[in-house]
Amino acid sequence: MDKIYIEGSRVFKALGDPRRAMIVDMLSCGELCACKILEKFAMSQSTLSHHMKLLCECGLVVGRNEGKWTYYSLSADGIARTKQFFCDITSDKENCICKELNPDQCSCNVNGRCNVND
Amino acid sequence: MDKIYIEGSRVFKALGDPRRAMIVDMLSCGELCACKILEKFAMSQSTLSHHMKLLCECGLVVGRNEGKWTYYSLSADGIARTKQFFCDITSDKENCICKELNPDQCSCNVNGRCNVND
DNA sequence: GATACATATTGACACATTTCGATATGAGGC
DNA sequence: GCCTCATATCGAAATGTGTCAATATGTATC
Numbered sequence: 001m002d003k004i005y006i007e008g009s010r011v012f013k014a015l016g017d018p019r020r021a022m023i024v025d026m027l028s029c030g031e032l033c034a035c036k037i038l039e040k041f042a043m044s045q046s047t048l049s050h051h052m053k054l055l056c057e058c059g060l061v062v063g064r065n066e067g068k069w070t071y072y073s074l075s076a077d078g079i080a081r082t083k084q085f086f087c088d089i090t091s092d093k094e095n096c097i098c099k100e101l102n103p104d105q106c107s108c109n110v111n112g113r114c115n116v117n118d
Numbered sequence: 119m120d121k122i123y124i125e126g127s128r129v130f131k132a133l134g135d136p137r138r139a140m141i142v143d144m145l146s147c148g149e150l151c152a153c154k155i156l157e158k159f160a161m162s163q164s165t166l167s168h169h170m171k172l173l174c175e176c177g178l179v180v181g182r183n184e185g186k187w188t189y190y191s192l193s194a195d196g197i198a199r200t201k202q203f204f205c206d207i208t209s210d211k212e213n214c215i216c217k218e219l220n221p222d223q224c225s226c227n228v229n230g231r232c233n234v235n236d
Numbered sequence: 237g238a239t240a241c242a243t244a245t246t247g248a249c250a251c252a253t254t255t256c257g258a259t260a261t262g263a264g265g266c
Numbered sequence: 267g268c269c270t271c272a273t274a275t276c277g278a279a280a281t282g283t284g285t286c287a288a289t290a291t292g293t294a295t296c
Contacts, residue, residue: 005136005143012139015204016131017284018123025123025207034243044286049244051284068242068293079208086133086204089143090197135254152273165255167274186263186272 008085011078014058019043020051024060024074031064031073126203129196132176137161138169142178142192149182149191 015021023037038048052072055061059078064071133139141155156166170190173179177196182189 002140005139009134009136009139012130012132013134014130016127016134018127019284021127021130021207022120022123028208029210043284045243046245046287047285053244065243065292070243074208083201083204086201089139090146090192092147153271161254162256163273164257164275168254171274183263183273186270188273 004085008082008089011058011060011082011085014054014060017051020055023051023055027061027072027074031071033069033071035069037072122203126200126207129176129178129200129203132172132178135169138173141169141173145179145190145192149189151187151189153187155190 015024019041022040026032026037026040034045034048034052037052038045041048052061052063052070055072056063060075060082061072061078062075064073133142137159140158144150144155144158152163152166152170155170156163159166170179170181173190174181178193178200179190179196180193182191
C-alpha cells in the first residue's frame with residue numbers, strides 16, 4: 001500500500017465523523033477555544049478533547065495555547081493539501097501512457113503511472 | 119446533529135480507508151470491473167465487494183452490470199458534491215452576520231448562519 | 237502553595253468496522 | 267438443465283472507534 005494513500009486518507013478519516021465535520025465548519029470563520037466548541041455538543045469534555053486531537057493529528061486543525069485556554073483553528077496548508085489529494089485521486093490523468101492502450105484498462109494512480117499491469 | 123453533516127461526512131468516511139482511496143484513484147481514468155480491481159489487492163473477493171458497496175452507497179462510485187461482470191466508475195456528481203461540501207465546511211463565510219460581532223465567536227456553519235449563540 | 241479552572245490522558249466498556257470462509261445469486265456456455 | 271465464472275451476502279472473529287468517569291497536567295489567582 002502506497003504511503004500517499006495512507007497519509008491522504010487520514011484527513012478523510014477525521015472528517016468521516018459528522019461531529020468532527022461540524023467542528024471544522026465551526027472553525028472555518030476563525031479560531032475558537034475548546035470550551036466554546038464544547039457548548040455546541042452533548043458530549044463530555046474528554047470526548048471533545050479526543051476529537052480535537054484527531055483533527056490536529058491529521059493536519060487539518062492546529063491548536064494554540066494561551067494561558068489555560070487552547071484555541072483551535074483550521075490549517076490553510078492542511079486544507080490545501082486535502083483538496084489537492086482529493087483532486088488527484090478523482091481527476092482523470094490526461095498524460096498517462098495507458099491512455100494509448102485500452103481505455104477500459106486505464107488505472108492511473110496519483111503517482112502518474114498506470115498500475116493496471118503491474 | 120444536522121443532517122447535512124451526517125450525509126456529507128459519509129463520503130469522507132468511505133475515503134478514510136487507504137484501500138478505498140486507492141480504488142477511487144484507480145477508477146479516475148475510467149471504469150474497471152471488480153476482478154481487475156481485485157488483482158491489485160491482497161484481499162478476498164468478499165472484502166473487495168464490501169468496500170465497493172461502501173463506495174457506491176456514499177455516492178462516489180456507481181456500478182454497472184454487464185453480463186456476469188460489474189463495472190465500477192466514479193460519479194461526476196458525487197465528486198462535485200463532495201468538493202462542494204469540503205469547500206463549504208472549510209471556507210470562510212464572508213456574508214455571515216456574526217462577522218459584525220466578535221470575530222472570536224464567529225462560528226458559521228454550512229447553512230450560512232452563525233451557531234455560536236444558538 | 238493552595239485553590240479554581242481549562243484541557244489532556246487513562247482505563248473501561250459498548251458499538252462499529254474489517255476481514256475471511258462459506259454460501260447464495262445470477263449470467264453464459266455446454 | 268447443469269456447470270462455470272463473477273459478484274454479492276451471511277456469519278463469525280478480530281480489531282478499531284466513540285464515549286464516559288476519573289484522574290493528571292498546567293495555568294492563573296489569591
